[in-house]
Amino acid sequence: MSVRPTSAKAIAAPRSVKDLHLGETGTICCLKDPEMALKLLEMGCIPGTQVRLNSRAPLGCPITLVVGEAADYTLSLRVSEAATIMLKE
Amino acid sequence: MRDAGIRTVPARAAASAAALETAALQAAPRGLTRIALIGNPNSGKTSLFNQLTGLNQKVGNFPGVTVDRKTGISQLTAQHRAEIIDLPGTYSLYPKSLDEKVITDLLYDKTSGQYPDFVVVTADASNLRRNLLLFTQLADLGLPLVLALNMMDVAAQHGINIDLEALQEELGVPVIPMNARKGIGVAALKIVMAQQLDAATTTFYEPDEALVPMLRQIRYYFNLHNDYLALHYAHQFRHISFLTADNRAYIAELVTKYNFEATPRQAQETIDRYARINELLLNVVSVTRTEKAEPYSNRLDRVLTHKVWGYLIFLAVLFLLFQAVFSWASYPMELIDTGVAWINGLIQSNFNGPLISLLTEGVLAGLGGVLIFIPQIALLFAFIAVLEETGYMARVTFMMDRIMRKFGLNGKSVVPLISGMACAVPAIMSARTIENRKDRMITIFVTPLMSCSARIPVYTVLIGLVVPDQPVLGIFNLRGVALMGLYLLGFVSAVGSAWVLKLFMKTKERSYFIMEFPVYRWPRWKNVVLTIVEKVKAFVFQAGKVIIAISVILWVLASYGPGNSLEQAEQRVRANTAQLNETEVETRVASEKLETSYAGRFGHLIEPAIRPLGFDWKIGISLLTSFAAREVFVGTMSTIYSVGQDANELTVQQKLAAEKGPDGQPFFTPARAGSLLVFYVFAMQCMSTLATTYRETKGWTWPLLQLVYMTGLAYLASLLVYQVLS
DSSP, X not given: OOSSOOSOXXXXXXXXXXXXXXXXXXXEEEEOOHHHHHHHHHTTOOTTOEEEEEEEOTTSOSEEXXXXXXXXXXXXXXXXXXXXXXXXX | OTTHHHHHSOOOOOTTOOHHHHHHHHHSXXXXXXXXXXXXTTSSHHHHHHHHHTTOEEEEEOTTSOSEEEEEEEEOSSSOEEEEEEOOOOSXXXXXXXXXXXXXXXXXXXXXXXXXXXXXXXXXXGGHHHHHHXXXXXXXXXXXXXXXXXXHHHHHHTTXXXXXXXXXXXXXXXXXXXXXXXXXXXXXXXXXXXXXXXXOOOOOOOXXXXXXXXXXXXXXXXXXSOHHHHHHHHHHGGGOTTSOHHHHHHHHHHHHHTTOOHHHHHHHHHHHHHHHHHHHHHTTEEESOOOOSOOHHHHHHHHHTOTTHHHHHHHHHHHHHHIIIIIITHHHHHHHHHHHHHHHHHHHHHOOSHHHHIIIIIIIHHHHHHHTXXXXXXXXXXXXXXXXXXXXXXXXXXXXXXXXXXXXXOGGGHHHHHHTTTOHHHHHHGGGGOOSHHHHHHHHHHGGGSOOGGGHHHHHHHHHHHSOOOEETTTEEHHHHHHHHHHHHHHXXXXXXXXXXHHHOOOSSOOOOOEEEOOOOOOOHHXXXXXXXXXXXXXXXXXXXXXXXXXXXXXXXXXXXXXXXXXXXHHHHHHHOTTSOXXXXXXXXXXXXXXXXXXXXXXXXXXXXXXXXXXXXXXXXXXXXXXXXXXXXXXXXXXXXXXXXTGGGSOHHHHHHHOBOTTSSBSOOHHHHHHHHHHHHHOOOOHHHHHHHHHHHTSSHHHHHHHHHHHHHHHHHHHHHHHHXX
């Protein structure tokens, strides 16, 4: 289930949170995986929210994300989970 | 036991009590207002609970599930006391783990005796939007609510201004600003909690029009008070523990008929709620400055989760933990040991008879076996509590997840595995935080393979017997290295077994690792102390009961034999040993009696099965008694091998070393001792652990699998060691 219709159809490969560089900020466009979506939504990863890739674990996975613009909090999640969070271009 | 706290508190129906008091009494017939505490993880819920109740806490179980039910009594006003129920932290009312399911079970059944009169919702003021999600769900269930707006200081630091009056207006419930860590706002909250509150009137979400026909049918069938509760029944009927099979079938039919899909609906509801929350927060929250400086937590993380330093620091922390549990704990343990022995001696020297010997050798010996672990358990949980309080544990799971996942485990499995080195019982209970069932089961299954503290006495005695006390590489001691090797063997077998199990277990359920990464904080010592008290109490009363019961049974088995065979054995010994001194005769009598007792007969019975491992019937008895607690092994060996000169002056180790085999050579060869050591590394010899696994997995499958697998592994490994070495 896509929570919102993908607007980035024109772009060949839409980016997900997984593809962010360290310190880069992106805006969530939609969540790809219906099962994961609920958990992510409840944790505040709502379409339209800004997320910043904050750090990676020593072995590359999991990663931490800073969610929101002002009232920041940090989430940790696996790369496979991050790959289900699509970004707006 | 669950309701004991309620009954022991006298109903306060004093004539001076205000009208509210009487109203509250009607709501809770037992005379106490029942207040549930709910909130997101890291919203300061535990701090608030501790502030409200202090040491008046007790841990029981929720009906039907094994999740701890923490309740406490709070003196709200001079006349008004309330029972506070601390519920597990959650982000929403759609539970993802066993812990969270407790909340919905409690809130779905208004007719149950446990239903709260109202709910205090804790929310992190610096993160209001996400915290309000749960609040709006609770409000829509029609519960009377109070919002405890916690961490106002953190919000202020972030430059977040909250218009409390506007928020109160928007939410339609009392809002109390607080700083639970420092106790600020607790008095104000208590005053509000002492009032008779009405259900929240503002609704935040209306179920889809199209669903109303289905919801109404559910609502009237179960006599529910609103549509939103009916919606929750439709979502979760499979997991609501109090519904009967017929009830579930009824909802299942409706759900199919109306083509109701739970997951997308829950996601859409969450999005709609956030939209509503964003809208209402527009008038409430203003941010004056956004913090640009990098938070100190991030700077700390750069070291503490560094690819080299991170792991080194974790190893250092583990080392410190071991040092605490194994070295610092030994002083209070010795004190307890001598204390129990002193009481024992006092009773034995003043009284006599079979009942006294049941008391001293059975009950007191068993009690001593329980009490002796208190220092280790207290220290272990102090450590774990500090690591969790500071936020470091989240970093450990973060660093270990990738590695643990390769073996079918989860970053969160690290906590149970580490705790397993002290005692598997609390360790298995701590696996509850793992949401994924498969990961949780594998973690529970392999945790007892970690060498627990009860194995230490066995390891120490046997290593001392066969490993020479000499330095290795200048800095290490060969005995220390051997001990380390046994721990490593336990760890490797745990991880290896997990990997094997991973291949056999299939699951549809996804493994999550989405969690909040808390900022570093100083531990709140009050919380640490209360955790220690709680865990020690749980150990003494839950595991203690089993250990004492088994000790008594073993005492009976070791003290009685069929017919008068024990008296005959005594007479036989006395006739043959007339020339020996009195104490020598006594020890021989004791040893002969043990051989003739039921336990001795059992040892002889299993001897053929354990002979290939190098064990004789005497070790067989020790294996049996080890079932109460492994460290009983040492005591049993000490009694059985008491034959010899000047027995009283010898230590257990010397007694074992003096034991001769049929060929005249020392009985405990390196092969025998090695085989026995390996047996103790692997074997499942702990009733308490099996009982805990049974409780946690709600069935006999897992504990029986554990028993068969671990004992089988122990047998094969011992066989291998003995046959290769001898």
